[in-house]
Amino acid sequence: MSRYILSRLVLAVVMALLATLVIFLLANTVPGDPVLAQLGDLAASNKEFVAEWRAKWGLDLPLWQRYVIFLQQLLHGDLGISISSQRPVLQDIRDFAPATLELASIAFLLSLVVGIPLGIMAAMRRDSWIDHLARLISLIGVSSPTFWLAFIMLALFYGGLQIAPGPGRIDAIALPPTSVTGLYLIDSALGGDWDTFRDAAAHLVLPSIVLAAATLGLITRTTRASMLESMQQDYVRVARAKGIRERRIVIGHILPNALIPVVTLGGLAYANLLTGAVLTETIFSWPGLGRYTFRSAVTLDFPAIMGITLIVAVVYLFINLLIDISYALLDPRVVR
């Protein structure tokens, strides 16, 4: 077991290193010149100014040297300076991450808590109304564009019915809770500030539903398919022949096998959340990483884009590592 974890860990580190190389190459060898993109037309025509600019950002060194410097900086937690905000990218990320973390966690929880039971019930009552409902929800979930769903929700529940709060993490006039974790729900609960808690929670409802939609669809679908697969296995018939109660068969025999692929899906689901966050946050004016990414992309803020891509890739690898490990815990066949 420990050997398995160790080899997974080494693999993850190697992949992370390769990811830095990809990002570095992407940032440095693509045709679009970031200098020209950053400096206005006027400044770009001034050769001296351009050269000075290049030297300032280390753009005049050979490629491999720049990569070594890039790695050294990374080791010191230096992801470069954002061109548009003129602040260290890491600091920007640190400021914006909690909002995304809060939103993504709630959405992830939502998709698991709804998706898994829905998938299970759909499989158990195949071709019943609940199966059809689950299919409808999952199809709409995976088929609707996140940005559009976000707009519809806002237009309907905020603009039309006026039962949901508008964009943002809390009301525009309210003050954010004292920052401890940066997660408003936790911070306000710690401070006993229940009005802010309610406010923050209300603001989370729409964006988290929107963000969860695609993941929810995927999880429902996978759970159902893998339940059906597991229900057809011989050991289920054996369990029935042993006189085990139907409930016990589902919980004790079918589920442990059926949930293994659902766990694997976790990585994919997480990717979906990050992808969705970019679009959801943009519409809900959510001050998180997604909106930061969007702004960086629009302004072609290279250090920021690359910094985010790297951070996301590392987080992604870490989650995959966790999945591999939990996979080994769930399925005894993985580790010989």
Added chain:
Amino acid sequence: MADTRSRLSSVRTPATTGTAVLDVRDLRTQFFTDAGIVRAVDGVTFSVAAGETLGIVGESGSGKSVTALSLMRLLDEPARIVGGEVRFQGRDVLAMNPDELRALRGDGVAMVFQDPMTSLNPVLRIARQLVETMRAHGRFSDEQATARAISLLGRMGITAPERAINSYPHQFSGGMRQRVMLAMGFSNEPALLIADEPTTALDVTIQAQILDLIVELNRDFGAAIILISHALGVIANVCRRVIVMYAGEVVEEGPTEQVLADPRHPYTWALINAVPRIDRHLPGTRRLTTIEGAPPDPLGIPSGCRFAPRCPFRIAKCDEHPALLDLAPGRKARCWVTQSGEPLPPPMAAQTATAVSTAVPKPSETAIAEPLLKVRGLVKHFPLPRDGLFGPKKVVRAVGGVDLDVIEGETVGVVGESGCGKSTFARLVVRIHEPTAGSIRFAGQEIADASAAVIRPLRRRMQMVFQDPYASLNPRMTVGDILSEPIRFHGLTESARETAERVEELLAAVGLNPKMAIRYPHEFSGGQRQRISIARALALKPEFIIADEPISSLDVNIQAQIINLLIDLQERFRLTYLFIAHDLAVVRHISDRIAVFYLGKVMEIAPAEDLFKASLHPYTRYLISAVPIPDADAERSRARLPLAGEPPSAIDPPSGCCFRTRCPIAKPICAEVTPPLAMLRSDHLAACHFPGQF
């Protein structure tokens, strides 16, 4: 052990002998498919007395497994029990509510299924699966159940049961898992155990172990046993009484020895005579007795006797559907022909080509010539994926130095249990796999390390027939394309018309209608597909054919047809065969010489008769002894040699003689020196330090 047994059986005394523990009347189970209603079980009636052993035998599709599942109401949609009565200890099983049914399953009646590899839940420990069986019926506390689980595993012959109980199923071999399933079956002291093909997925020596265990369990626990099998030998081994099923009906019923010795239904007669026997080989009769055709289409069952269309003894009255008629006390048959009380005649001796069969050159006559195939020191190692990044590099030693000659015109049989390397050996000879070391000379040419270009012309002379008729034909090509592709690729014909004629010839040669060339493989039955596979092997007019378990996935009658076809073709085209199989009786029937494989090595090579009469290697003796014989008297009179344990892993084989870990006469030298394959008698080679001493 005696102490364990008394403790185990103290839980509940079995019902008194003589009364029926199970009574089935006119059971009807049907499948409601889109294409129509399939009457899988159609009016089956039988009963099982307490402590009795009953065998149910029949081909695939005869309804025997559906009957078994119906008894416990374990069938899923679209199957439904539409009529009849199943009484267990007097209670009507079909009328039970779900709770009563649950209480019955695993308690009064237990069941063991065919495939031990899929019967256990892979993510749960053995302990949990055993304990829950006992806990579900509330007769034991957790501690009691665990203790009982350990003693049961010990009783089933699992070593170190305290440790084994905490293992996961994947850590066990198939035979071990079937022991676990038996432990599970007996954990609540059932009055009846239903075993559905419990040994079909296992090797012959492991099968012998499991069958012996079932016999013992029946004796010690007093549970009645219903054993379902397609193999008469297996039934003869265990059961006192047998029922034979055909097309959803019981066609014959009686005491096992009587039914086997004197079958009164032509179908039973055909089943018995289609199987080559290991204990009885009549020289001159190379062809097996077969019946024509296939079982009726389940959607269009004939109105008269269901066997009549295939029956060699058919009379006019057979247009009428016969009932299961009494013949003698305890004997019944669903047949008009045997109503007179006359037994069925013995099968006719080989009808055709007896003259030709004597013309087949015997190996001894042609031994002077250079062998067609000469294999020396052939080795194949398969690398295993590493256990993580830091695991040691491991290899599976699939073939570990094999020497074998095949002389032109003869048939060499290769037998061995799964994992002995016989299929890998075949694939090395035809160079599907690259040999790791060694030499293969075919027709005087070295091919072990030859390039593809060098081998290509030789491919025409050396062909292969595969095991699985469903996987060995490309499903997206018509039969005509499958057969013509090699002909066209090698440019054997001048024109498209000539190719088409050749394809028709090939189909006719294997006994298929030449018009079938336009069809796709899925339109054919397993036996027909195997004929197509043989036709494809013949397409390039080879002189040497390697057949890798060509009949192991077919029903016995189809097996016999294919064996007869192979013999015919050999005589007609003067073919040389390397015939690989795990079924010793079949290999004996078809082969001139036989090589016995164990763990990637040849243990013994001898002419077929010699091998069975005077084997020199202990493993060969065990192997022969493990084969069940479809003759209750013979089964009972002969002493079975019990080969304990399972073959060691090919990743880390034992030093010296690889059989020494299970050999009763192993001495220290066996661990140190690998015995060479030595000529000990004329034409008889064995790799043993103490040949013939066991």
Added chain:
Amino acid sequence: MSIASAPALSARAVAPVASKTRRWLRRYGLPALGALVILAWIIVALSAPALSPYNPATVDVTARLRPPSFLHWLGTDVLGRDVFTRLVHGTRVSLTTGIVVVLVGAIIGTLVGGIAAYVRGRLEELIMRLTDLVLCFPPIILAMAIAAALGIGTTNTIIAMLIVWWPKFARLARSLVLVQRSQEYVEAAVVMGLSPTRILLRHILPNSIGPLIVLVTLDVGNAIITFAGLSFLGLGVIPPTPEWGSMVSEGRELIEQWWVATFPGAAILTVVLGFNFLGDGIRDWLDPRSRRR
């Protein structure tokens, strides 16, 4: 399960065999609907100019943000352009990009994955590590980074998406070829002495193509959503080219004038649903287990 919960015998003498039409609808209804929806959108894309009297680029400041009416079926946007016209014309970009990305990605991926599985060894190892590397980035983020690096424009966005898209096909193709490779009919072809190319093209690929077709169909919807998302972020088409994602983006703050963003988004939803229905149908149809039912 059915048995455990089944009522007493007498209550279920004869099975209600569903009528032929109902069976057909149950099995092929949704896939047929999906195919119809896709077909309808393709027709719309082909005949876009004929469907509307307006020009998608004509700005009419006097007619800004008109609600849906007889004159403007789906209303007008901030610049007074007819939403219906822009939506109809936008079909072309969305459908083309979705199909192109998936088809080209699938062809590249299948070839690379198929070759990897067939040659084995070092090359396979290299290719598979490369797919691992690409797959360790969330697709839209990597596509964003690439699109940002290459510069904005439809072609560049397609290139960015292709870089992200091929690995999943490579993986699937590899696993499919590996399965087929060890099948006995392929071994038979080897024994026949057929050439490796012939075995790969004539035997292995035709038997591996089913799951690939399923993935292609399901994935077109995915690609359409991704491209629209990138456009929404300003990384897809260059304005004023009509495109569904950028149309939603233009209307994203107009909650009162809901029609600007709602209709293009709904268009995306229908076409993606269409591909999902069709893909699911093909999968069920190819799966021998469900076919038996």
